[in-house]
Amino acid sequence: MRTEPPVPPEALGRIRAALTPNAQAVDAPILQPLGLLLDLAGEAMRARLFVVQAEGGSEACLRPDFTVAVARRHIEGGGASGRYFYEGPAFRAARGEEPDEFVQMGVEQFAPAGEAAPPADAEIAAAAWRAAAAGGRKDLTLWLGDVGLFSAFIDSLSLPAALAARLKRVAGRPRMLAAELARAGEAPKExxxxxxxxxxxxxxxxxxxxxxxxxxxxxxxxxxxxxxxxxxxxxxxxxxxxxxxAPALGLAEARAIGEFMAISDVPAAGLPKVKALAGRKAPALDKALDDWLVRLEALAEAAPVEAMRFAPALGHAFDYYDGLTFEIRSQALGAERPVAVGGRYDGLLARLGGQSGRAVGCMVRPWRAFAGGEA
Incomplete structure (x- = not known):
C-alpha cells in the first residue's frame, strides 16, 4: 500500500489551525460498514474501497473518508448541534501514482433544522479555503456548485414527477445525467x-x-x-x-438542463445564466439564487472574488450532498486532485437514522495543500 509523504510539522500546524476553532476533536473507527457506503456512493465506488471481513463474517472497508463516520458519531451522541474536527489516515485504491493511504483533516458541523443555510455554508467553505491557503500554494481556485440549485432548476421546468425525481437522483453523477440527456425525446420504456x-x-x-x-x-x-x-x-x-x-426528457428541456450543467463562470456571471435558463415555475429557484448572494457576500471575506468559479454541476463521489458543494483546486495539481472538498448534506442525517437537521462539512488533504507536495 502506497502512503503519502509526511507534511513538515510547521505547515501541518498552520493547516490544522484554520480548521480547529470552536471544534471538538474526534476520531472515527478505521473499519466502516461496506453496505452503507455503497448505498451512498453506488457500486462504482467498490473498486476504490479496501474491503475486509469484519467480525461475524460481514464485509467492511477501511474508511475512505470521515464524513459518514463523524455523522454517525454525532447521531449517537444525541445532541442537536455539534462542530467536530478530525485528522487521520483515509484509504482508497489509488488511480495512477496517487497514494492508497493519505491524511485527511476536516470539520463537520451539525445544527437544528431551523438554522439558516448560507452563513454556515460560507463559514465552512471559508475555513477550507484558509486551511488550503495555509499550505503555501498561490495557485488556488474555489469552485462552487449546488445540488439543491439543480433541484430547484428542475422544478422550474414543470416536468412529470417521476422524471423530475429521477433527474434529481443523478444530479451529482455526471455520467448518469448525461445518459438521461442523451435519450431526450424517446418514448417511455416499459x-x-x-x-x-x-x-x-x-x-x-x-x-x-x-x-x-x-x-x-x-x-x-x-x-x-x-x-x-x-x-x-x-x-x-x-x-x-x-x-x-417514466417519460424521457423533451428536447427543449434537455437543452436547458445541458446548458445549466455547462455553466462555468465567475459567480456574478454564472448566477444570471441560471435564471435565464429556468422555466416559468421558479419561486424555489429565486429563493436559492437569493441565498447564493448571501453566501457569496460572506465568502468574499475569506477568499478573493477573482479566485471563485461557479459551476452548479459540481458533484462529489458520494451522493449524499444535497446543497452547496465546493472544491479547492490547485492549478499545478489539476481538477482530478483537489486540495479540499466539502458541502452540505442535510439529508444524510435521516438516512443514517438520526433526526432531520442541518449538516455541512469540509475535508482538506494536507499534502496537497503543502506547497512542496506533488501528489
Whole structure:
C-alpha cells in the first residue's frame, strides 16, 4: 500500500489551525460498514474501497473518508448541534501514482433544522479555503456548485414527477445525467424491458417486495454480498422499475438542463445564466439564487472574488450532498486532485437514522495543500 509523504510539522500546524476553532476533536473507527457506503456512493465506488471481513463474517472497508463516520458519531451522541474536527489516515485504491493511504483533516458541523443555510455554508467553505491557503500554494481556485440549485432548476421546468425525481437522483453523477440527456425525446420504456425482477417488485409494499425477493434468493440458493439487506435491494429495484416507465426528457428541456450543467463562470456571471435558463415555475429557484448572494457576500471575506468559479454541476463521489458543494483546486495539481472538498448534506442525517437537521462539512488533504507536495 502506497502512503503519502509526511507534511513538515510547521505547515501541518498552520493547516490544522484554520480548521480547529470552536471544534471538538474526534476520531472515527478505521473499519466502516461496506453496505452503507455503497448505498451512498453506488457500486462504482467498490473498486476504490479496501474491503475486509469484519467480525461475524460481514464485509467492511477501511474508511475512505470521515464524513459518514463523524455523522454517525454525532447521531449517537444525541445532541442537536455539534462542530467536530478530525485528522487521520483515509484509504482508497489509488488511480495512477496517487497514494492508497493519505491524511485527511476536516470539520463537520451539525445544527437544528431551523438554522439558516448560507452563513454556515460560507463559514465552512471559508475555513477550507484558509486551511488550503495555509499550505503555501498561490495557485488556488474555489469552485462552487449546488445540488439543491439543480433541484430547484428542475422544478422550474414543470416536468412529470417521476422524471423530475429521477433527474434529481443523478444530479451529482455526471455520467448518469448525461445518459438521461442523451435519450431526450424517446418514448417511455416499459419497466419489464429494463428488468423483469424490478417490474415484478414495482407497485408492491416494501414488506411484500422484501418477502418476494427473499423467496427468490432462497429458491436460487443466492446469498447477498456487500452488506446489503433485502429491503434495500428491493427498494432499489422498485425505483429502477418506476424510472424505466417514466417519460424521457423533451428536447427543449434537455437543452436547458445541458446548458445549466455547462455553466462555468465567475459567480456574478454564472448566477444570471441560471435564471435565464429556468422555466416559468421558479419561486424555489429565486429563493436559492437569493441565498447564493448571501453566501457569496460572506465568502468574499475569506477568499478573493477573482479566485471563485461557479459551476452548479459540481458533484462529489458520494451522493449524499444535497446543497452547496465546493472544491479547492490547485492549478499545478489539476481538477482530478483537489486540495479540499466539502458541502452540505442535510439529508444524510435521516438516512443514517438520526433526526432531520442541518449538516455541512469540509475535508482538506494536507499534502496537497503543502506547497512542496506533488501528489
Amino acid at each position: 419497466a419489464l424491458e429494463s428488468s423483469r425482477l424490478a417490474g415484478l417488485l414495482a407497485g408492491r409494499s416494501p414488506e411484500e417486495a422484501t418477502a418476494l425477493l427473499e423467496e427468490v434468493w432462497a429458491l436460487a440458493g443466492i446469498e447477498p454480498v456487500g452488506g446489503r439487506r433485502p429491503a434495500e435491494i428491493a427498494a432499489r429495484l422498485a425505483r429502477r422499475s418506476d424510472a424505466a416507465a
